[in-house]
Amino acid sequence: MIKYFKNIPLLILAVIIGVYLGLKLSKYISIDQSQAEANKLSQILDYTEKYYVDTVNSKKLVENAIKGMFSSLDPHTTYIDAEEQKLSEAEFRGNFEGIGVEFQIIHDTITVVSPITGGPSESVGIISGDRIIKIDGKNCIGWNNEKIIKTLRGSKGTKVLLSIYRPSNKKNIDFTVTRDKINLNSVDISIMTNNETGYIYLTRFSETSKDELIDALGKLQKQGMKQLILDLRNNPGGLLNQAVFISDLFIDNNKMIVYTKSRVPSFNEEFRAEKSYPFEKIPLVVLVNSGSASASEIFAGAIQDWDRGLIVGETTFGKGLVQRPFELSDGSAVRITIARYFTPSGRQIQRKYTDKEKYYLQALTREEKEQDNLNHQAEKDSLKPKFKTNAGRIVYGGGGITPDYIINAGRITNYSIELRKNNVYYLFIRKLMDKNGFDIKNKYGNDLKKFINEFNFSESQINDFIKFAEQQKIKFNNKEFSQDKDYILTVLKAFLARDLFNREGWYSTMLKRDVQFQKANSLFEEAKKMKGLKN
Template sequence: MFMTKEPENEKINNPRATVRLPMLLGITLAAGVLIGATFFGGGKSLNNIGRGYSKFKEVLQLIENNYVDSVNTEELVDYSISKMLEKLDPHTTYMNPQDAVAARTQLEGGFDGIGVEFNIYKDTVYVVTPMAGGPSEHAGILSGDKIIKVDNTEMTGSKLDNALVFKMLRGKKGTEVKLAILRKGEKKPLTFTVRRDRIPTYSVDASYMIDDKTGYIKVNRFSETTYDEFKKALALLKEQGMSQLLLDLRNNPGGYMDKATSLADEFISGDKLLVYTDGKDDRYDRQTKARIAGQFEDGPLIVLVDEGSASASEIVAGALQDHDRALIVGRRSFGKGLVQMPVTLSDGSELRLTISRYYTPSGRSIQKPYTAGHGEDYEKELEARSKNGEYYVADSIKNNEKYKFKTTGGRPVFGAGGITPDVFVPRDTMFMTKYLIQLFNKNIVREQAMEYANDHRKQLEKDGFASYKKSFVITDAMLKRLTDDATAQGIKFNEAEFKRSKKYIQTQLKAYIAQNVWRKSHRDGLNNEFFEMLSENDETYRKALTLFPQARNLERGSYTSQK
């Protein structure tokens, strides 16, 4: 969702993936603050609110005192609020205190815990890697360790899930947790006492040089630390000779508006408009303009987007597109252009109330159409794009001429439905099979990669990543071991589907092996080796690398549209 935290510090946030939009992965939510009663306005509206409140209170008291069965009135209140908000737009939402706390942590700069990346495999918690410099690494936890007990709670069995692992491993900084560990080569469990600490989270996934002039940066969300991470990454790439940049915002669901506009400001010169908002109450109407001398205001720039790019990501892409500063490549973005005010209620629950719309510099609202009270239709819009062929054929994107605008250089752009890319790249789904989905649901690919990395770590580290990237091959023997393991886990082998997915499985295995071996060398959270390996089978990435001449022409004002 696009959200404001304080009037002078606007923020954006994305749709609720797990509740509202299951097709969006890893959706994040912004932090809220207490807003006083004056937020709700004057006398007439207060009278209306008062009458409605009295009626609701009366009904609730009748249920509590007279209903035939015992009821949980708190659950009834939460349900009533949620149902009431369904009559509004799709992004006005309510969360109970527990969900509100969990959601806010997504965009904070870190959390308190023991600092491990874990994987659940065969109903067991495996340590993928202890985070560099974190409590677990200091305590001696190793990649491949099995966590079988946390304090007095067993961490095995069919009831094991991510929620339980988070509950047991996270906790207040300074508190201790006792782990029972099974380690390869040890006959008996080992016991470790780990003191929880603040674990930083990162939003820049990768930052590396593709060649001697082309840089690549991937941003997964816009959190508290995003702009600082991005500035550091950009500066380091420039030191390495970068003269053109590929910025990857695919599957970035949004986050804080001020971080998004600050990032855009690194590319846009002068005091050009970046975004503006407009609502019923003019207190929430404001303009955000470029204000600094950015690090990369000159040079070809390409931005990757797709249907998972929402909210703050669309702010960045829209500003750069409207000012003809970047070539937008990929597929049409999500289409989230509503602004929410987060209101923390007295019990810690949170209301996120839509208060305005935001517009790109050309005047576009990129909010896709919706009908109040018809949330199910809104949720199915991404599915409808797939059925209409939009993910596969550029001409399937149907922009409404009514919402046609022009960029600074006179190019046509469209609103009311996300950011339409300048160059369309279809989604590749040929590799997607039921067999592949089962492999990932059981975490078999990641587990096989971790086992191989642990068994061959010394040799791989000795050879170095450059050699690994150029020469390492996922052999048929390695794939046979994977499919045998899958069969043992109850996944019936399907030869035809395996052949369709084989290249993708090989790419994923090679990427995860690289991640297991080299990620710990990055103390700034970067996962460069993983994304470098994925890029070998990434059609959008590969296509974008051929488009820098067009990006250069766009920057010079001589761009000719190409599909």
């Protein structure tokens, strides 16, 4: 018996050693299994290359294998080829190097929609409506988008010779443009819509978004802004840190903004407000829709959970997964989901994705009843988990951010869809400006307010537009035209305003009939009642 007790420490030691060796061995077994699977793929590729009946593209086979592997995971874990990765990096950086024009190909010809403000093309005098017919002496009629972009982009400081036909004076003009860094602004527009209300449209969350937004807010405050509508509609998201930075502009006192949970402990993170900004008490209304995703939902969720402002529009997309990019040796990359994110109240935003074929369609075809939804009765009968905002309001998780005021954007008829899809609005305005641009510019000059208040299309111009659309093979439908007439004429006027006054003209025109914006604009008294903002 005494001998038995003396051996206990040795038994414990043996167990510990056994467990340790077992763990180590399981690790190596796991590695060996992974290596075996990799070898299996390599063998299959080798056999296919050697024996398949036709010549195969090995690169394509590998890319398809990766895509097939990811197809069993979530919808946002993806493979990105090298060319797409370059464009993606430029978008996240918020800049690229080139000549700085927005263009469209019309009848095989590169047509300048707009020179980018402050860019090299604008500085040499290229204007909207110019046709680029030669690039460095080479005829570029018939080039596709990819070839045009590849040719016009280039290193900062390099020069390109553009031969341009200008319809207003029926002359060819040569311009030498020196390429420069072109900013892809995430703040598409920042304007005052009345004496007190600022409006900012944020299109993405890139590396420059926070700085752009601070500049825009500062500019609007100098113009008298006392309240803000921040538009995140169709903002697909972007960088997590930018969502945190931008939330910090409006949320105070070290409050939680978002946190992440992962299988890998080092990916579990908390993000809180850190700095004090002069925008933390400004009455705020945020516009969202089904195209608002990821970083947009982080921001909207934090604003809603802290009762910091009002969310207006339609329920957001429902993407609550965090991706990390891993660049591969050939310049391609994979974006792998590493964590889930949660709003301050604990809501997970991610929708179910068991049926991936319907995943994207569900968000776009979602039907919602318009209602004041401050207490979120719209989701009351759902199976989604309940949470509470800082002020005790019930909100729900597991399916995007549902607005405090649900306002549908409204549906348009097939006739209107075909007009926009086939670029008829722009083509007609381009034709109108080629013919009458001098007279229109001479009448309105730089006076956008005068244009908004006074310009209307005449009956003959409306009839010309209908005939022009028919020439573009858009069959006229009187019932649908009558139903959408106000919308059609507003969009047509907005295209003209953009040609005359750039983005400010476009937004100033479109916001006049934007029902979601108009609702947001009516809610500032309610926004002021939110916690911390009451006078």
